[in-house]
Amino acid sequence: MSDIREFVLNHDLFCHHDHHRSFQEFDAGREHYDFRNLLGYASDDLVTANGTATARSPRAHPAPTDRDRVRLLWPKIRATGYGRAVVLGARELFGLEYTPENFDAITEALQVSIRGKSAPQVYEHFVHERAHNRRTIQDFKYDIGNPAALQPDTHPTSYRFAFRFDEIMHMVDAGPIEVVERFVDRPIHSLGQMVGALNLAIDRFRDTGLLASIKIGMAYGRDLVVGNPTQAEAERAFNRIRSRNNFVGGIQQNGGAVNAVEGRPLCDYLFHALMQRAADEDLPVQIHTGYLAGHWGSLAGARASHLIPVLERYRNVRFDLFHASWPWASELGALAKNYPNVWADMCWAWAMNPTESARALSEWLDAVPYNKIFAYGADTSLPWCNVGYSLQAKIGIARVLEEKIEAGYMDEATARAVAAAIMLENGLEFYRLSG
Numbered sequence: 556m557s558d559i560r561e562f563v564l565n566h567d568l569f570c571h572h573d574h575h576r577s578f579q580e581f582d583a584g585r586e587h588y589d590f591r592n593l594l595g596y597a598s599d600d601l602v603t604a605n606g607t608a609t610a611r612s613p614r615a616h617p618a619p620t621d622r623d624r625v626r627l628l629w630p631k632i633r634a635t636g637y638g639r640a641v642v643l644g645a646r647e648l649f650g651l652e653y654t655p656e657n658f659d660a661i662t663e664a665l666q667v668s669i670r671g672k673s674a675p676q677v678y679e680h681f682v683h684e685r686a687h688n689r690r691t692i693q694d695f696k697y698d699i700g701n702p703a704a705l706q707p708d709t710h711p712t713s714y715r716f717a718f719r720f721d722e723i724m725h726m727v728d729a730g731p732i733e734v735v736e737r738f739v740d741r742p743i744h745s746l747g748q749m750v751g752a753l754n755l756a757i758d759r760f761r762d763t764g765l766l767a768s769i770k771i772g773m774a775y776g777r778d779l780v781v782g783n784p785t786q787a788e789a790e791r792a793f794n795r796i797r798s799r800n801n802f803v804g805g806i807q808q809n810g811g812a813v814n815a816v817e818g819r820p821l822c823d824y825l826f827h828a829l830m831q832r833a834a835d836e837d838l839p840v841q842i843h844t845g846y847l848a849g850h851w852g853s854l855a856g857a858r859a860s861h862l863i864p865v866l867e868r869y870r871n872v873r874f875d876l877f878h879a880s881w882p883w884a885s886e887l888g889a890l891a892k893n894y895p896n897v898w899a900d901m902c903w904a905w906a907m908n909p910t911e912s913a914r915a916l917s918e919w920l921d922a923v924p925y926n927k928i929f930a931y932g933a934d935t936s937l938p939w940c941n942v943g944y945s946l947q948a949k950i951g952i953a954r955v956l957e958e959k960i961e962a963g964y965m966d967e968a969t970a971r972a973v974a975a976a977i978m979l980e981n982g983l984e985f986y987r988l989s990g
Protein backbone atom coordinates (compact mmCIF):
# COMPACT_ATOMS: atom_id res chain seq x y z
CA MET A 556 0.00 0.00 0.00
CA SER A 557 1.32 3.47 -0.84
CA ASP A 558 2.15 5.84 2.01
CA ILE A 559 -0.48 8.35 0.92
CA ARG A 560 -3.14 5.63 0.71
CA GLU A 561 -2.34 4.50 4.23
CA PHE A 562 -2.45 8.10 5.42
CA VAL A 563 -5.87 8.69 3.82
CA LEU A 564 -7.39 5.41 5.03
CA ASN A 565 -6.41 6.20 8.61
CA HIS A 566 -7.45 9.85 8.59
CA ASP A 567 -10.52 11.24 10.33
CA LEU A 568 -13.31 12.79 8.28
CA PHE A 569 -15.58 15.80 8.52
CA CYS A 570 -19.04 14.67 7.43
CA HIS A 571 -20.62 17.67 5.74
CA HIS A 572 -24.05 16.17 5.41
CA ASP A 573 -26.15 13.44 7.04
CA HIS A 574 -29.78 12.70 7.84
CA HIS A 575 -29.26 10.35 10.75
CA ARG A 576 -32.29 9.18 12.64
CA SER A 577 -32.61 10.61 16.12
CA PHE A 578 -31.71 8.25 18.95
CA GLN A 579 -35.44 7.90 19.64
CA GLU A 580 -36.25 7.02 16.00
CA PHE A 581 -33.33 4.60 15.93
CA ASP A 582 -34.62 2.79 18.99
CA ALA A 583 -38.14 2.62 17.55
CA GLY A 584 -36.83 0.59 14.60
CA ARG A 585 -34.33 -1.46 16.57
CA GLU A 586 -36.10 -4.84 16.37
CA HIS A 587 -36.46 -4.70 12.60
CA TYR A 588 -33.00 -3.82 11.33
CA ASP A 589 -31.84 -6.44 8.84
CA PHE A 590 -29.57 -6.84 5.80
CA ARG A 591 -31.74 -4.36 3.90
CA ASN A 592 -30.76 -1.58 6.28
CA LEU A 593 -27.23 -1.75 4.91
CA LEU A 594 -28.46 -0.78 1.45
CA GLY A 595 -28.67 2.98 1.98
CA TYR A 596 -29.00 4.64 -1.44
CA ALA A 597 -28.70 1.24 -3.15
CA SER A 598 -32.45 0.92 -2.57
CA ASP A 599 -32.83 3.59 -5.27
CA ASP A 600 -30.83 1.50 -7.73
CA LEU A 601 -33.03 -1.52 -6.93
CA VAL A 602 -36.02 0.55 -8.02
CA THR A 603 -34.22 1.61 -11.19
CA ALA A 604 -33.19 -1.99 -11.93
CA ASN A 605 -36.76 -3.11 -11.36
CA GLY A 606 -37.76 -1.08 -14.41
CA THR A 607 -41.31 -0.10 -15.16
CA ALA A 608 -43.06 -3.11 -13.63
CA THR A 609 -43.88 -1.39 -10.35
CA ALA A 610 -44.82 1.87 -12.04
CA ARG A 611 -47.33 0.18 -14.33
CA SER A 612 -49.13 -1.93 -11.77
CA PRO A 613 -47.80 -1.22 -8.31
CA ARG A 614 -50.05 -3.71 -6.54
CA ALA A 615 -49.28 -6.68 -8.75
CA HIS A 616 -45.57 -6.67 -8.02
CA PRO A 617 -43.62 -6.91 -4.80
CA ALA A 618 -41.61 -3.88 -3.70
CA PRO A 619 -37.99 -3.82 -4.92
CA THR A 620 -36.90 -4.13 -1.28
CA ASP A 621 -38.97 -7.29 -0.77
CA ARG A 622 -36.49 -10.01 0.21
CA ASP A 623 -36.93 -12.05 -2.97
CA ARG A 624 -36.73 -8.97 -5.16
CA VAL A 625 -33.47 -7.91 -3.48
CA ARG A 626 -32.10 -11.39 -4.14
CA LEU A 627 -33.07 -11.06 -7.81
CA LEU A 628 -32.09 -7.43 -8.39
CA TRP A 629 -28.94 -7.14 -6.24
CA PRO A 630 -26.58 -8.68 -8.87
CA LYS A 631 -27.67 -5.97 -11.34
CA ILE A 632 -26.67 -3.13 -9.03
CA ARG A 633 -23.78 -4.46 -6.98
CA ALA A 634 -21.17 -2.81 -9.22
CA THR A 635 -22.73 0.69 -9.18
CA GLY A 636 -21.36 3.24 -6.73
CA TYR A 637 -24.37 2.71 -4.46
CA GLY A 638 -23.86 -1.08 -4.62
CA ARG A 639 -20.12 -0.92 -4.02
CA ALA A 640 -20.63 1.16 -0.86
CA VAL A 641 -22.80 -1.67 0.50
CA VAL A 642 -20.18 -4.28 -0.40
CA LEU A 643 -17.46 -2.23 1.30
CA GLY A 644 -19.59 -1.66 4.39
CA ALA A 645 -20.55 -5.32 4.90
CA ARG A 646 -16.94 -6.42 4.46
CA GLU A 647 -15.53 -3.77 6.77
CA LEU A 648 -18.18 -4.16 9.45
CA PHE A 649 -18.75 -7.91 9.54
CA GLY A 650 -16.16 -9.51 7.28
CA LEU A 651 -19.03 -10.72 5.10
CA GLU A 652 -19.68 -10.46 1.37
CA TYR A 653 -23.04 -8.83 0.64
CA THR A 654 -24.55 -11.77 -1.24
CA PRO A 655 -28.00 -13.37 -0.99
CA GLU A 656 -26.47 -16.44 0.73
CA ASN A 657 -25.19 -14.14 3.47
CA PHE A 658 -28.35 -12.07 4.00
CA ASP A 659 -29.27 -13.93 7.19
CA ALA A 660 -25.70 -13.86 8.52
CA ILE A 661 -25.56 -10.11 7.88
CA THR A 662 -28.84 -9.56 9.71
CA GLU A 663 -27.53 -11.58 12.64
CA ALA A 664 -24.18 -9.74 12.69
CA LEU A 665 -25.97 -6.39 12.53
CA GLN A 666 -28.28 -7.28 15.40
CA VAL A 667 -25.33 -8.56 17.46
CA SER A 668 -23.46 -5.31 16.83
CA ILE A 669 -26.24 -3.20 18.38
CA ARG A 670 -27.43 -5.60 21.07
CA GLY A 671 -26.92 -4.33 24.60
CA LYS A 672 -25.87 -0.91 23.33
CA SER A 673 -27.88 2.27 23.86
CA ALA A 674 -28.51 4.40 20.76
CA PRO A 675 -25.74 6.87 21.77
CA GLN A 676 -23.36 3.91 22.13
CA VAL A 677 -24.40 2.58 18.71
CA TYR A 678 -23.69 5.97 17.09
CA GLU A 679 -20.40 6.26 18.97
CA HIS A 680 -19.38 2.85 17.68
CA PHE A 681 -20.30 3.22 14.02
CA VAL A 682 -19.92 6.93 13.34
CA HIS A 683 -16.89 7.72 15.47
CA GLU A 684 -14.97 4.49 16.01
CA ARG A 685 -15.63 2.64 12.77
CA ALA A 686 -16.22 5.41 10.20
CA HIS A 687 -13.93 7.97 11.88
CA ASN A 688 -16.45 10.74 11.20
CA ARG A 689 -15.30 13.25 13.77
CA ARG A 690 -17.83 15.99 13.07
CA THR A 691 -21.21 15.86 11.32
CA ILE A 692 -23.52 18.53 9.92
CA GLN A 693 -26.95 17.00 10.35
CA ASP A 694 -29.94 17.80 8.18
CA PHE A 695 -33.69 17.48 8.94
CA LYS A 696 -33.50 18.18 12.68
CA TYR A 697 -33.64 21.99 12.69
CA ASP A 698 -36.68 21.88 10.46
CA ILE A 699 -39.60 24.08 11.47
CA GLY A 700 -41.97 21.21 10.68
CA ASN A 701 -40.14 18.68 12.87
CA PRO A 702 -41.95 18.23 16.20
CA ALA A 703 -38.62 17.15 17.78
CA ALA A 704 -36.70 20.11 16.32
CA LEU A 705 -35.74 21.59 19.68
CA GLN A 706 -35.71 18.37 21.69
CA PRO A 707 -32.30 17.84 23.32
CA ASP A 708 -30.26 14.62 23.27
CA THR A 709 -31.35 13.35 19.87
CA HIS A 710 -27.89 13.01 18.27
CA PRO A 711 -24.23 12.73 19.33
CA THR A 712 -22.63 15.86 20.81
CA SER A 713 -20.20 15.99 17.85
CA TYR A 714 -23.14 16.88 15.56
CA ARG A 715 -24.21 20.36 14.52
CA PHE A 716 -27.47 21.13 12.76
CA ALA A 717 -28.57 22.77 9.52
CA PHE A 718 -31.70 24.95 9.54
CA ARG A 719 -33.95 23.72 6.75
CA PHE A 720 -37.49 24.53 5.72
CA ASP A 721 -37.71 24.03 1.96
CA GLU A 722 -41.49 24.13 1.94
CA ILE A 723 -41.46 27.93 1.83
CA MET A 724 -39.45 27.86 -1.41
CA HIS A 725 -42.22 26.25 -3.46
CA MET A 726 -45.48 27.25 -1.83
CA VAL A 727 -48.81 26.80 -3.54
CA ASP A 728 -50.95 27.09 -0.42
CA ALA A 729 -50.74 28.48 3.11
CA GLY A 730 -49.70 25.16 4.68
CA PRO A 731 -46.03 26.12 5.25
CA ILE A 732 -47.06 29.54 6.61
CA GLU A 733 -49.28 27.80 9.16
CA VAL A 734 -46.39 25.52 10.16
CA VAL A 735 -44.26 28.60 10.89
CA GLU A 736 -47.16 30.20 12.76
CA ARG A 737 -47.46 27.19 15.05
CA PHE A 738 -43.70 27.02 15.61
CA VAL A 739 -43.33 30.65 16.72
CA ASP A 740 -46.83 30.73 18.24
CA ARG A 741 -47.89 34.02 16.69
CA PRO A 742 -50.21 34.87 13.79
CA ILE A 743 -48.78 35.65 10.34
CA HIS A 744 -51.01 37.92 8.26
CA SER A 745 -48.47 39.90 6.26
CA LEU A 746 -45.22 39.45 4.40
CA GLY A 747 -43.41 41.40 7.11
CA GLN A 748 -44.79 39.11 9.80
CA MET A 749 -43.72 36.09 7.76
CA VAL A 750 -40.12 37.30 7.46
CA GLY A 751 -40.13 38.23 11.16
CA ALA A 752 -41.44 34.79 12.15
CA LEU A 753 -38.81 33.02 10.03
CA ASN A 754 -36.08 35.04 11.70
CA LEU A 755 -37.58 34.34 15.11
CA ALA A 756 -37.51 30.60 14.33
CA ILE A 757 -33.86 30.87 13.32
CA ASP A 758 -33.17 32.77 16.60
CA ARG A 759 -34.50 29.79 18.52
CA PHE A 760 -32.20 27.39 16.69
CA ARG A 761 -29.23 29.75 16.98
CA ASP A 762 -29.77 30.11 20.72
CA THR A 763 -29.08 26.39 21.20
CA GLY A 764 -25.48 27.07 20.18
CA LEU A 765 -25.72 24.10 17.78
CA LEU A 766 -26.84 25.82 14.57
CA ALA A 767 -24.26 25.27 11.81
CA SER A 768 -25.85 26.55 8.63
CA ILE A 769 -28.89 27.39 6.58
CA LYS A 770 -29.64 24.50 4.22
CA ILE A 771 -31.46 25.04 0.94
CA GLY A 772 -32.81 21.77 -0.50
CA MET A 773 -35.32 23.47 -2.80
CA ALA A 774 -33.99 21.68 -5.92
CA TYR A 775 -36.33 18.84 -4.90
CA GLY A 776 -39.34 21.10 -5.35
CA ARG A 777 -38.37 23.68 -7.95
CA ASP A 778 -35.50 24.98 -10.07
CA LEU A 779 -32.56 26.93 -8.61
CA VAL A 780 -33.33 30.05 -10.63
CA VAL A 781 -34.11 32.76 -8.07
CA GLY A 782 -35.73 35.99 -9.20
CA ASN A 783 -35.61 39.42 -7.60
CA PRO A 784 -39.25 40.25 -6.79
CA THR A 785 -40.08 43.63 -5.33
CA GLN A 786 -41.62 43.77 -1.89
CA ALA A 787 -44.95 44.72 -3.50
CA GLU A 788 -44.84 41.67 -5.79
CA ALA A 789 -44.00 39.39 -2.87
CA GLU A 790 -46.80 40.93 -0.79
CA ARG A 791 -49.32 40.33 -3.56
CA ALA A 792 -48.23 36.67 -3.75
CA PHE A 793 -48.39 36.37 0.03
CA ASN A 794 -51.91 37.78 0.16
CA ARG A 795 -53.07 35.48 -2.61
CA ILE A 796 -51.63 32.38 -0.95
CA ARG A 797 -52.82 33.35 2.52
CA SER A 798 -56.38 34.01 1.41
CA ARG A 799 -56.63 30.84 -0.66
CA ASN A 800 -56.31 28.67 2.38
CA ASN A 801 -58.48 30.30 4.93
CA PHE A 802 -59.53 27.54 7.31
CA VAL A 803 -62.49 28.30 9.54
CA GLY A 804 -63.53 25.58 11.91
CA GLY A 805 -61.39 23.12 10.00
CA ILE A 806 -63.17 23.84 6.71
CA GLN A 807 -61.32 25.46 3.85
CA GLN A 808 -63.22 28.59 2.87
CA ASN A 809 -61.70 29.89 -0.32
CA GLY A 810 -60.45 26.61 -1.67
CA GLY A 811 -57.68 25.63 -3.99
CA ALA A 812 -53.98 26.23 -4.27
CA VAL A 813 -52.40 28.99 -6.31
CA ASN A 814 -50.11 27.76 -9.05
CA ALA A 815 -46.35 27.66 -8.60
CA VAL A 816 -45.81 30.68 -10.85
CA GLU A 817 -48.18 32.83 -8.79
CA GLY A 818 -46.42 31.83 -5.59
CA ARG A 819 -42.91 32.30 -6.91
CA PRO A 820 -42.41 36.01 -6.00
CA LEU A 821 -43.12 35.18 -2.35
CA CYS A 822 -40.84 32.12 -2.37
CA ASP A 823 -37.98 34.02 -4.01
CA TYR A 824 -38.42 36.91 -1.59
CA LEU A 825 -38.16 34.52 1.36
CA PHE A 826 -35.06 32.92 -0.19
CA HIS A 827 -33.44 36.37 -0.20
CA ALA A 828 -34.55 36.94 3.40
CA LEU A 829 -32.67 33.77 4.37
CA MET A 830 -29.56 34.85 2.46
CA GLN A 831 -29.71 38.23 4.20
CA ARG A 832 -29.91 36.47 7.55
CA ALA A 833 -26.90 34.32 6.61
CA ALA A 834 -24.98 37.46 5.66
CA ASP A 835 -25.92 39.24 8.90
CA GLU A 836 -24.79 36.34 11.08
CA ASP A 837 -21.94 34.98 8.97
CA LEU A 838 -23.87 31.72 8.83
CA PRO A 839 -22.78 29.30 6.08
CA VAL A 840 -25.36 28.35 3.44
CA GLN A 841 -25.49 24.75 2.19
CA ILE A 842 -27.30 24.27 -1.12
CA HIS A 843 -28.29 21.02 -2.82
CA THR A 844 -27.15 21.13 -6.44
CA GLY A 845 -27.11 18.43 -9.10
CA TYR A 846 -28.60 14.95 -9.04
CA LEU A 847 -31.69 14.32 -6.90
CA ALA A 848 -32.23 11.31 -4.63
CA GLY A 849 -35.08 9.03 -5.64
CA HIS A 850 -36.54 8.93 -9.14
CA TRP A 851 -38.30 11.08 -11.72
CA GLY A 852 -36.86 14.29 -10.22
CA SER A 853 -36.40 17.24 -12.57
CA LEU A 854 -32.64 17.47 -13.04
CA ALA A 855 -32.74 20.35 -15.48
CA GLY A 856 -33.29 22.98 -12.80
CA ALA A 857 -30.71 21.60 -10.37
CA ARG A 858 -27.41 22.62 -11.92
CA ALA A 859 -25.27 24.85 -9.73
CA SER A 860 -24.72 27.52 -12.39
CA HIS A 861 -28.36 28.62 -11.94
CA LEU A 862 -27.14 30.08 -8.64
CA ILE A 863 -24.68 32.51 -10.24
CA PRO A 864 -26.81 35.64 -9.58
CA VAL A 865 -27.14 34.56 -5.92
CA LEU A 866 -23.39 33.98 -5.57
CA GLU A 867 -22.77 37.37 -7.18
CA ARG A 868 -25.18 39.20 -4.92
CA TYR A 869 -24.23 37.73 -1.52
CA ARG A 870 -20.48 38.10 -1.65
CA ASN A 871 -20.14 37.95 2.13
CA VAL A 872 -22.04 34.68 2.44
CA ARG A 873 -20.02 31.46 2.48
CA PHE A 874 -21.68 28.85 0.23
CA ASP A 875 -21.12 25.11 0.69
CA LEU A 876 -22.41 23.73 -2.65
CA PHE A 877 -23.33 20.06 -2.40
CA HIS A 878 -22.93 16.77 -4.18
CA ALA A 879 -20.22 17.90 -6.60
CA SER A 880 -23.26 19.16 -8.52
CA TRP A 881 -23.01 15.86 -10.41
CA PRO A 882 -23.41 15.51 -13.39
CA TRP A 883 -22.08 19.08 -13.60
CA ALA A 884 -18.98 18.59 -11.46
CA SER A 885 -16.67 20.53 -13.81
CA GLU A 886 -19.07 23.42 -13.66
CA LEU A 887 -18.95 23.44 -9.85
CA GLY A 888 -15.14 23.46 -10.04
CA ALA A 889 -15.31 26.56 -12.22
CA LEU A 890 -17.72 28.22 -9.77
CA ALA A 891 -15.42 27.41 -6.84
CA LYS A 892 -12.50 28.90 -8.75
CA ASN A 893 -14.31 32.03 -9.87
CA TYR A 894 -16.24 32.91 -6.71
CA PRO A 895 -14.24 33.35 -3.49
CA ASN A 896 -17.49 32.72 -1.56
CA VAL A 897 -17.99 29.20 -2.97
CA TRP A 898 -16.71 25.93 -1.49
CA ALA A 899 -17.14 22.76 -3.59
CA ASP A 900 -18.50 19.79 -1.64
CA MET A 901 -18.33 16.09 -2.60
CA CYS A 902 -20.88 14.84 -0.06
CA TRP A 903 -22.85 11.87 -1.48
CA ALA A 904 -20.97 12.17 -4.79
CA TRP A 905 -18.62 9.20 -4.24
CA ALA A 906 -21.61 6.91 -3.87
CA MET A 907 -23.51 8.28 -6.87
CA ASN A 908 -20.58 7.99 -9.22
CA PRO A 909 -17.12 7.04 -7.89
CA THR A 910 -15.33 7.35 -11.25
CA GLU A 911 -16.73 10.77 -12.01
CA SER A 912 -16.03 11.88 -8.42
CA ALA A 913 -12.37 10.90 -8.72
CA ARG A 914 -12.13 12.74 -12.02
CA ALA A 915 -13.83 15.79 -10.47
CA LEU A 916 -11.55 15.84 -7.44
CA SER A 917 -8.52 15.48 -9.68
CA GLU A 918 -9.51 18.40 -11.90
CA TRP A 919 -10.64 20.56 -8.98
CA LEU A 920 -7.23 20.07 -7.37
CA ASP A 921 -5.72 21.29 -10.65
CA ALA A 922 -7.87 24.41 -10.66
CA VAL A 923 -9.17 25.29 -7.20
CA PRO A 924 -7.17 26.13 -4.04
CA TYR A 925 -7.49 23.02 -1.93
CA ASN A 926 -8.80 24.86 1.11
CA LYS A 927 -12.00 25.40 -0.91
CA ILE A 928 -12.76 21.68 -1.36
CA PHE A 929 -14.77 19.45 1.00
CA ALA A 930 -14.24 15.77 0.16
CA TYR A 931 -16.88 13.92 2.15
CA GLY A 932 -20.40 13.62 3.49
CA ALA A 933 -22.22 10.29 3.92
CA ASP A 934 -25.76 11.64 3.43
CA THR A 935 -27.49 8.65 4.97
CA SER A 936 -30.00 7.88 7.69
CA LEU A 937 -28.43 4.98 9.61
CA PRO A 938 -25.07 5.17 11.40
CA TRP A 939 -23.52 1.96 10.08
CA CYS A 940 -23.98 3.15 6.47
CA ASN A 941 -21.29 5.76 7.17
CA VAL A 942 -18.70 2.99 7.36
CA GLY A 943 -19.13 1.96 3.71
CA TYR A 944 -19.56 5.53 2.47
CA SER A 945 -16.45 6.70 4.35
CA LEU A 946 -14.36 3.89 2.96
CA GLN A 947 -15.61 4.51 -0.56
CA ALA A 948 -14.67 8.20 -0.32
CA LYS A 949 -11.26 7.42 1.16
CA ILE A 950 -10.45 4.91 -1.60
CA GLY A 951 -11.31 7.53 -4.21
CA ILE A 952 -9.37 10.32 -2.50
CA ALA A 953 -6.32 8.07 -2.10
CA ARG A 954 -6.37 7.08 -5.76
CA VAL A 955 -6.49 10.69 -6.90
CA LEU A 956 -3.60 11.70 -4.63
CA GLU A 957 -1.52 8.70 -5.72
CA GLU A 958 -1.96 9.85 -9.31
CA LYS A 959 -0.94 13.41 -8.44
CA ILE A 960 2.24 12.14 -6.79
CA GLU A 961 2.99 9.80 -9.66
CA ALA A 962 2.51 12.59 -12.19
CA GLY A 963 4.94 14.75 -10.25
CA TYR A 964 2.30 17.41 -9.47
CA MET A 965 2.53 16.88 -5.72
CA ASP A 966 5.19 15.57 -3.39
CA GLU A 967 4.21 13.26 -0.58
CA ALA A 968 4.10 16.05 2.01
CA THR A 969 1.85 18.20 -0.16
CA ALA A 970 -0.48 15.26 -0.80
CA ARG A 971 -0.77 14.68 2.94
CA ALA A 972 -1.52 18.34 3.56
CA VAL A 973 -4.19 18.23 0.86
CA ALA A 974 -5.72 15.03 2.28
CA ALA A 975 -5.88 16.39 5.83
CA ALA A 976 -7.45 19.62 4.58
CA ILE A 977 -10.14 18.27 2.26
CA MET A 978 -11.06 15.40 4.60
CA LEU A 979 -11.20 17.25 7.91
CA GLU A 980 -9.51 20.59 8.45
CA ASN A 981 -11.40 22.62 5.83
CA GLY A 982 -14.71 21.58 7.39
CA LEU A 983 -13.58 22.42 10.92
CA GLU A 984 -12.41 25.82 9.80
CA PHE A 985 -15.45 26.59 7.65
CA TYR A 986 -17.91 25.67 10.41
CA ARG A 987 -15.68 27.14 13.12
CA LEU A 988 -15.56 23.91 15.08
CA SER A 989 -12.77 22.47 17.14
CA GLY A 990 -11.54 18.96 16.37
Ligand SMILES: [Zn+2]
Nearest residue numbers: 572574694934
Ligand atom coordinates in the same frame (compact mmCIF):
# COMPACT_ATOMS: atom_id res chain seq x y z
ZN1 LIG B 1 -29.11 14.71 1.89
